[in-house]
Amino acid sequence: MGAVLSGGELGKEAMEGRRTEEVRDALREVLDPEYPISLVDLGLIRGIEFEGTKAKIRLTYTCMGCPAMDMIQDDVRERLIEMEGIDEVEIEVVWETWSRKDITPLGKKQLRDVGVV
Amino acid sequence: MSERPEGTDQVAPGRGAETEFLVENDDALAALVNMIAVIGDNVYFLGRRVSEWADAGPLLESTAACAAITQDKLGQSRAIYPLLEELPWPNPPTGLQGEVDRARRYSVSFLDDPLPSWASVVAALALVGPAVNVVLESVENSRYEALARRAHRILDEERLTSAYAESLVRQICYEERGRRLFQERVDALLPEMLCWFGPDGEEGIEALKAEGLASMGNEEMRQRYLDRIVPLLKESGIEVPVERNEERWEYGELPWSEWNQLQRRLERSGRQ
Numbered sequence: 151m152g153a154v155l156s157g158g159e160l161g162k163e164a165m166e167g168r169r170t171e172e173v174r175d176a177l178r179e180v181l182d183p184e185y186p187i188s189l190v191d192l193g194l195i196r197g198i199e200f201e202g203t204k205a206k207i208r209l210t211y212t213c214m215g216c217p218a219m220d221m222i223q224d225d226v227r228e229r230l231i232e233m234e235g236i237d238e239v240e241i242e243v244v245w246e247t248w249s250r251k252d253i254t255p256l257g258k259k260q261l262r263d264v265g266v267v
Numbered sequence: 268m269s270e271r272p273e274g275t276d277q278v279a280p281g282r283g284a285e286t287e288f289l290v291e292n293d294d295a296l297a298a299l300v301n302m303i304a305v306i307g308d309n310v311y312f313l314g315r316r317v318s319e320w321a322d323a324g325p326l327l328e329s330t331a332a333c334a335a336i337t338q339d340k341l342g343q344s345r346a347i348y349p350l351l352e353e354l355p356w357p358n359p360p361t362g363l364q365g366e367v368d369r370a371r372r373y374s375v376s377f378l379d380d381p382l383p384s385w386a387s388v389v390a391a392l393a394l395v396g397p398a399v400n401v402v403l404e405s406v407e408n409s410r411y412e413a414l415a416r417r418a419h420r421i422l423d424e425e426r427l428t429s430a431y432a433e434s435l436v437r438q439i440c441y442e443e444r445g446r447r448l449f450q451e452r453v454d455a456l457l458p459e460m461l462c463w464f465g466p467d468g469e470e471g472i473e474a475l476k477a478e479g480l481a482s483m484g485n486e487e488m489r490q491r492y493l494d495r496i497v498p499l500l501k502e503s504g505i506e507v508p509v510e511r512n513e514e515r516w517e518y519g520e521l522p523w524s525e526w527n528q529l530q531r532r533l534e535r536s537g538r539q
Binding site for chain 2: 213214215216217243244245246247
């Protein structure tokens with residue numbers, strides 16, 4: 151049996167959820183530097199949280215020797231700082247495992263279209 | 268607690284959580300710092316040495332593979348080194364970006380200088396790589412989560428490299444001359460790699476186990492390493508002074524008088 155949320159808690163939770171989705175949508179505009187696929191569809195975004203006006207992003211990479219790590223972090227920051235209500239972006243590299251299974255169906259289609267996967 | 272932001276020029280891009288990890292037991296903390304430096308340096312120098320063959324392998328495929336392995340190894344070292352800054356330890360070893368960044372090395376002496384032959388490259392990949400992997404397996408479930416996550420990720424990437432290294436051993440041993448050259452490299456490297464896990468019951472390793480920071484003792488790691496490498500070597504016609512009895516591998520006397528416990532290396536090369 152799930153816990154019953156009060157009206158206030160429900161509102162707060164819904165607002166956080168909406169903010170999370172807005173950030174995820176914004177990150178869909180941030181492309182991997184090598185392929186025309188977003189970081190979200192590539193499966194690199196592993197968590198989105200907020201602490202006031204700070205967005206906390208958990209990120210992994212396709213490989214530990216990824217040469218574009220700095221570039222990806224810069225692009226994430228640059229895009230999110232444009233968003234209303236976000237003054238700071240904190241990125242934690244979590245080094246969770248990544249494989250092709252983490253690519254979304256849309257991402258796979260986009261990669262197939264350019265001859266990858 | 269570090270106040271430096273992620274992903275700037277001040278912080279290596281592989282840096283993880285900013286929260287400082289606390290270890291009450293000083294022996295365990297010292298051993299943890301040492302283990303991280305040892306993993307980082309061996310991965311770094313393995314990558315560096317293999318990189319020197321990224322335009323000189325015996326086949327186009329092996330040359331390309333050297334480039335790919337280099338990218339993996341240097342990336343892994345960049346992910347490991349920042350942990351040294353997170354631990355509350357005064358003046359930890361710095362991470363390496365270049366060969367002469369720091370005088371004291373925590374890598375095996377076999378990797379000190381450019382590898383002089385393809386047989387040496389195969390020996391390094393087949394004997395150093397699996398040793399590092401055993402240590403990573405020992406910390407894969409460490410309560411130091413930042414290290415555990417990286418260990419898990421490196422081991423995941425290593426599956427392909429390990430399979431490739433095994434195929435290189437079979438290839439080089441297929442012909443008598445290659446087998447003889449590889450045998451010489453194994454003879455030179457194996458004693459150092461067996462020492463690398465340390466004498467059984469080493470205080471630092473025991474402290475790591477007691478604190479839940481590592482799961483395996485010295486001998487357990489060495490036996491697991493031998494489980495992994497000896498069958499392949501023997502099957503490929505390489506002679507090693509190691510025999511299996513009913514319970515464990517027997518390997519005779521190891522050159523402990525030349526062993527540098529801090530830097531986890533034999534001192535025969537004269538390098539500090």
